[in-house]
Amino acid sequence: MNARRQTVALAHPPSILSFANIGGKFEGQGPLSPYFDEICPDSFFGEKTWEKAESVMQKSVLRRALERADLRPEDLDRVLAGDLLNQCIGSSFGLRDFGVPFYGLYGACSTMGEGLGLAAQLIDGGFARRCAAVTSSHFCTAERQYRMPVPYGSQRSPTAQWTATAAGCTILTDDGPGPYVTHVTCGRIVDWGITDSANMGAAMAPAAYDTLSAFFRETGMGPEDFDLILTGDLGELGHAVVRDFFRRDGVELGPRFQDCGLLLYDRERQDMHAGGSGCGCSASVLCGYVLRGMEEGRWRTVLFAPTGALLSPVSAFQGESIPGICHAVRLSAAR
Numbered sequence: 001m002n003a004r005r006q007t008v009a010l011a012h013p014p015s016i017l018s019f020a021n022i023g024g025k026f027e028g029q030g031p032l033s034p035y036f037d038e039i040c041p042d043s044f045f046g047e048k049t050w051e052k053a054e055s056v057m058q059k060s061v062l063r064r065a066l067e068r069a070d071l072r073p074e075d076l077d078r079v080l081a082g083d084l085l086n087q088c089i090g091s092s093f094g095l096r097d098f099g100v101p102f103y104g105l106y107g108a109c110s111t112m113g114e115g116l117g118l119a120a121q122l123i124d125g126g127f128a129r130r131c132a133a134v135t136s137s138h139f140c141t142a143e144r145q146y147r148m149p150v151p152y153g154s155q156r157s158p159t160a161q162w163t164a165t166a167a168g169c170t171i172l173t174d175d176g177p178g179p180y181v182t183h184v185t186c187g188r189i190v191d192w193g194i195t196d197s198a199n200m201g202a203a204m205a206p207a208a209y210d211t212l213s214a215f216f217r218e219t220g221m222g223p224e225d226f227d228l229i230l231t232g233d234l235g236e237l238g239h240a241v242v243r244d245f246f247r248r249d250g251v252e253l254g255p256r257f258q259d260c261g262l263l264l265y266d267r268e269r270q271d272m273h274a275g276g277s278g279c280g281c282s283a284s285v286l287c288g289y290v291l292r293g294m295e296e297g298r299w300r301t302v303l304f305a306p307t308g309a310l311l312s313p314v315s316a317f318q319g320e321s322i323p324g325i326c327h328a329v330r331l332s333a334a335r
Contacts, residue, residue: 005218006185006186006187006188006211006214006215006218007183007184007185007186007214007215007218007219008121008183008184008185008186009182009183009219010120010121010124010181010182010183010184011124012124012174013120013124013180013181013182013332013335014119014120014123014124014172014173014174014176014180014181015172015173015174015175015176015177015178015179015180015335016170016171016172016176016178016179016180016181016291016331017069017130017171017172017173017176018065018066018068018069018071018170018171019065019068019168019169019170019171019286019287019288019291020037020061020062020064020065020068020168020169020287021035021036021037021038021061021166021167021168021169021283021284021287021288022036022037022038022039022040022057022060022061022064022166022167022284023036023038023039023040023164023165023166023280023284024039024040024041024043024138024139024164024165024166025039025040025041025042025043025165026139026165026265026270026272027039027164027165027166027264027265027284028041029266029269029270030264030265030266030270031263031264031265031266032263032264032284032285032288032289035288035289035292036166036284036288037061037064037288038060038064043138043139043140043165045057045060050138050140050141050144051085051089051090051093051138051141052093053138053141054083054085054090054094054136054137054138054141054167055089055090055091055093055094056094057090057094057136057138057165057166057167057280058081058083058090058091058094058095058134058135058136058167058169059094059095059097059098060167061134061136061167061168061169061287062079062095062098062132062134062169064169065132065169065170065171066132066171069171071130071171073098073099073100074099074100075130076098076100076130076131076132076171077100077101077122077128077129077130077131078100078101078102078103078119078122078128078131078132079095079098079100079101079102079103079131079132079133079134080102080103080105080114080115080118080119080131080132080133080134081094081095081102081103081104081105081115081132081133081134081135082104082105082106082107082111082114082115082135082279083111083135083136083137083279084108084109084137084141084142084145084146084163084278084279085141085145086145088104088105088106090136090138090141091104091105091134091135091136092104094136095134100132103118105118105135107308107310107325107327108279108308108309108310108311108325109137109204109232109233109277109278109279109281109282109306109307109308109309110187110282110306110307110308110325110326110327111135111279111283111306111308112133112135112168112170112279112282112283112286112306113282113304113305113306113326113327113328113329114327115133115134115135116133116170116172116181116304116329117181117184117185117186117327117328117329118133119131119132119133119170119172120172120181120184120329121184123172123173123174129173129174130171130172130173130174131171131172132169132170132171132172133169133170133172134167134168134169134283135167135168135279135280135283136166136167136168136279136280136283137163137164137165137166137167137277137278137279137280137281138163138165138278138280139163139164139165139278140165142163142278143163145313146197146313146316163276163277163278163281164233164264164276164277164278164280164281164284165278165280166264166278166280166281166283166284167280167283167284168280168282168283168284168285168286168287168288169283169287170286170287170291178294178332178333178334178335179291179294179295179302179331179332179333180331180332180333180334180335181329181330181331182330182331182332182335183215183219183328183329183330184327184328184329184330185211185214185215185218185305185327185328185329186327187207187210187211187325187326187327187328188207188210188211188214188325189207189310189323189324189325190206190207190210190323190324190325191206191321191322191323191324192206192321192324193321194321194322195319195320195321195322196322197311197316197322199237200233200235200238200277200309200322201234201235201236201237201238201239201241201261201275202237202238202241203238203309203311203321203322203323203324204234204238204307204308204309204324204325204326205234205237205238205239205241205242205245205307205324206245206324207307207308207323207324207325207326208231208234208238208242208305208307208324208326209241209242209245209246210326211305211326211327211328212229212231212242212246212303212305212326212328213249215303215305215328215330219330222251223246223251223252223253223254223256223257225301226256226301226302226303227256227298227299227300227301227302228256228258228290228299228301228302228303229253229256229257229258229302229303229305230258230259230260230282230285230286230290230302230303230304230305231257231258231259231260231305231306231307231326232259232260232261232281232282232285232305232306232307233259233260233261233275233276233277233278233281233282233306233307234259234261234275234307235259235261235262235275235276235277236262236267236275238259238261238307239257239258239259239261239262239275242257243257259275260276260281260282260285260286260306261275261276261277261281261282262275262276263285263289264276264281264284264285282304282306283306286304286306290302290304290331291331294331294333297333299333300332300333300334301330301331301332301333302330302331302332303328303329303330303331304328304329304330304331305326305327305328305329306326306327307324307325307326308324308325308326309322309323309324310322310323310324310325311323
């Protein structure tokens with residue numbers, strides 16, 4: 001294999017055996033509410049802190065996915081998980097009692113794509129039989145870490161996005177009825193010098209364009225080969241920027257091109273500005289709306305390409321720009 005290639009075509013595509021998601025109050029008021037397994041109106045999820053609440057989300061969503069597949073924790077070979085918190089404590093504290101070999105991941109809002117792609121490659125390579133990919137985000141934990149304290153009530157920029165309080169989990173296996181992960185594209189870090197942390201869509205859009213372009217170039221497929229091309233979480237501005245990049249290349253993405261950050265909320269009724277964001281946004285959309293739609297035959301081929309902004313409070317305070325990343329996986333009803 002050419003080492004410079006970003007895209008891997010899996011020899012024996014793993015099957016998504018099970019999936020589950022959970023959301024908070026505002027996710028339950030959005031258009032995708034029927035596609036959540038659980039909606040909790042309490043932002044603390046019965047805990048004393050928001051950080052513990054996020055760990056509960058990860059624990060709950062993995063348990064639900066295991067139950068749906070009629071599996072026990074010991075049936076998993078690996079769990080790959082991540083979140084937005086420092087040192088990924090949402091994942092490590094949430095999953096510590098399961099006793100499953102654990103890989104902690106950080107890809108910001110692209111983490112579900114990263115986890116799903118790595119899990120699929122582990123299984124395809126014969127290094128594991130069953131793997132879980134889990135990720136989450138929580139509005140209040142993200143605000144506490146990245147921006148002003150929540151009670152501060154600072155005015156939000158029109159380009160700002162709302163961090164989803166949500167989590168998603170997929171369980172992959174070496175054999176099953178599908179849908180299947182057939183291709184994985186590992187994204188490159190792309191930085192176009194955006195420094196506005198309230199404009200994540202602009203910072204991540206170049207990475208989404210880079211990864212999607214690499215996938216199309218290396219596989220020979222085009223947008224017309226997909227029922228749905230789903231980025232996340234670019235929001236209104238970033239989504240429009242990627243569409244414009246491809247239009248300049250003479251490629252029209254058309255109505256098949258959508259974004260998790262634009263699907264999760266009703267932006268006319270809910271004040272989410274440019275749309276949703278956070279690890280849990282694309283994860284919960286995938287592990288409810290998308291995978292259930294594939295099970296129901298609504299879509300047969302989906303290109304899932306979540307995006308992440310690789311910044312921290314320290315880098316932002318030091319005036320650094322915001323690098324972007326996007327990992328993509330091709331999902332197919334047929335192997």
